[in-house]
Amino acid sequence: MPSEKLDPSFFQSGDVVGLSKKLIGCKLSTFIDNKLTSGIITETEAYAGQGDKACHAHLGRFTKRTSVMYEPGGIAYIYLCYGIHHLFNIVTNTKGHADAILIRAVEPIDGIDIMLERRQKTNLDKSLTSGPGNLTKALGLKKTHNAESVCSGNIWIEPKTTEIKNIVETTRIGIDYAEEDALLPWRFYDADSKFVSVR
DNA sequence: TCGACGATGACCT
DNA sequence: GGTCATCGTCGAA
Numbered sequence: 001m002p003s004e005k006l007d008p009s010f011f012q013s014g015d016v017v018g019l020s021k022k023l024i025g026c027k028l029s030t031f032i033d034n035k036l037t038s039g040i041i042t043e044t045e046a047y048a049g050q051g052d053k054a055c056h057a058h059l060g061r062f063t064k065r066t067s068v069m070y071e072p073g074g075i076a077y078i079y080l081c082y083g084i085h086h087l088f089n090i091v092t093n094t095k096g097h098a099d100a101i102l103i104r105a106v107e108p109i110d111g112i113d114i115m116l117e118r119r120q121k122t123n124l125d126k127s128l129t130s131g132p133g134n135l136t137k138a139l140g141l142k143k144t145h146n147a148e149s150v151c152s153g154n155i156w157i158e159p160k161t162t163e164i165k166n167i168v169e170t171t172r173i174g175i176d177y178a179e180e181d182a183l184l185p186w187r188f189y190d191a192d193s194k195f196v197s198v199r
Numbered sequence: 200t201c202g203a204c205g206a207t208g209a210c211c212t
Numbered sequence: 213g214g215t216c217a218t219c220g221t222c223g224a225a
Contacts, residue, residue, distance in 0.1 A: 045206070054206070065221060083219030085207050102206060133207050143220095174206050197207095 005156045008074030008149075011092045016099035019092055020046040021188045024167050025160035028106055032140035032154055035114045039106030039129050039139070041157075043189040043196050045172045047089070049098040054178035057098030068147045069098035076155060078136070078146040085133030088141050090150050090157075104173070104187070105130040107195040108138070115139070131197040166191035173198055 006026065013019055021044075029038035047055040049069075056066045056079075068077050073092040077100050081087050089100040106129045108115055115128055115138035129135045136142070141155075148155055169185045176182055189196045 047206075056206085061222095063222070079206090080218095080220055082205055082207055082217080084217070087206060089206085104206090127208090131208065172206075177205085 004158055005151055006159060008072065008151050011073030011090060011150070012094050013073070014093050014097065014099075016048050016092045016101060017046040017186055020044040020101045020186065021167060021169070023090075023101060023103075023157070024188055024190050025162065025164040027109065027158040027160075028103065028139070028155075029110070029158070030139045030141060030155050032145075035111060035140065037111035037114050037139050038109045039135070039195075040109060040160075040193075041103060041105075042107050042193040043103075043105035043130075043187070045102040045104060045188075046186040047100045047102060048186070049093070052178075052184075053181040054172060054175040055098065055100070060098075066098065069100055070096055071147070073099075074149060074151045076141075076145055076148050076150050078141060078143050080143060081133065086136045086142050087132045088136045088139075102132060103135065104132045105189070105195050105197050106135050106139075107193055126194055126196075130195050164190050164192075 023041050023044050026041050050060045057069050072095045075091050077089040077091050089102045091100050093099040108129050129138045168189050168191045170187050172187045
C-alpha cells in the first residue's frame, strides 16, 4: 500500500495546464477486481473547461455526460470513445469549473502480468499501456469508475519520486475539430520514456 | 425517435 | 499512407 497519495486539494488548483505537466512522473494505481496494477504517468493532455474548443464542456455545455467535469477536482471522468475505448481523465479545479486532464500513457510498474492478461498480450512492449484507450484497459478502468475519487478507494496517484528532466510540450492529439485551440501546446510527455503514444 | 460522429487502435498495403 | 470496428451521447426533428 502506498505511503503517500496526492490529495484532492492538489487537483483543485485552477491551473490545469500546470497540473498536467506536474503529473508526468507520478504513479497511477488501481485496485480493481481484487488486482493491483500501476504505472508511471508519461503523457497527459489538459482540457481547460468552457473556454477550450476541444473540451467537452466548451461554452459551458452541461449534459449528463459532462456534469462530472463540473465537480470539484480529484475525481475521475471516464467516457466511451468511438464506441470502443474508455478514456480516463482526472477532473481538476473547483466546483463549477469543468477542467480535466486526459491521461494518455503510463509506463507499467506493478501487476504487469495482470495488464498483459487484460490486454490479451504475451509480452511487454510500448503498446501495453501507451495510448489513452490502451492504458485504461490495462489498468481495468471502465465507465463504471466514472466520478470515483482518484485520491482514495480503488484509484490513487502517488507523487513522483524522481524529477523528470525532459518534458516535451506539444499539441494535443485527435482534436482537429477544435480549430485554433488544436494548436495549443497542452500535451506533455516524458521525452526519455519509450511509453509515449505519439511523438 | 433518429442520424451523425467521435480526446482510438489494430491491421492493411 | 488508409480503412474500419462499434456504440453511447447529443442535438435536430
